[in-house]
């Protein structure tokens with residue numbers, strides 16, 4: 001199910017283009033095996049008419065949580081607290097072409113980080129981590145690097161999107177889109 005046309009118009013207005021190197025940050029909430037919520041910041045890699053894409057390490061806690069329960073929430077906050085977008089939905093693995101395209105667009109730092117962001121490196125003293133970082137950079141053409149096998153992407157398919165907007169001359173206001181068996185419905189809500 002693709003997102004409703006009005007939500008797509010709002011997203012195009014609110015979010016930078018997918019080729020803008022400055023990526024929005026978002027909070028990604030998941031649920032752990034004991035039912036407790038977990039949360040962390042990730043980059044919004046890209047979005048399209050089907051949902052929102054993020055990328056991470058296959059060995060991360062969030063990936064284990066998504067494997068046992070794919071329900072997630074996303075929260076994007078705009079500077080000056082002028083806008084907030086909250087998304088509820090389900091995460092599914094992105095396809096390989098999408099994962100490769102996003103990796104190719106990442107900064108050299110983040111491309112290298114995807115290779116060296118391991119549990120083993122994290123145990124090392126800082127000087128050794130710095131030494132291994134420099135050694136890796138010397139030994140590889142970072143611009144030509146391909147993604148490690150641990151680079152994984154997820155698409156969040158929304159079942160609810162809530163666009164919150166501040167209004168200095170009136171009450172804040174939310175426009176919400178909810179998906180049910182009847183399709184998408186739109187609601188105006190208090191802020």
Ligand SMILES: Cc1cc2nc3c(=O)[nH]c(=O)nc-3n(C[C@H](O)[C@H](O)[C@H](O)COP(=O)(O)O)c2cc1C
Pocket residue numbers: 025038039040041042043044054055056057060061062063
């Ligand atoms: C501004 C910012 C951006 C981040 N972007 C990402 C990202 O795109 N992907 C990612 O896996 N981790 C990213 N991180 C690190 C995560 O917040 C988190 O520490 C890491 O993914 C491990 O999370 P987990 O143990 O809950 O899986 C970012 C952190 C910050 C502060």
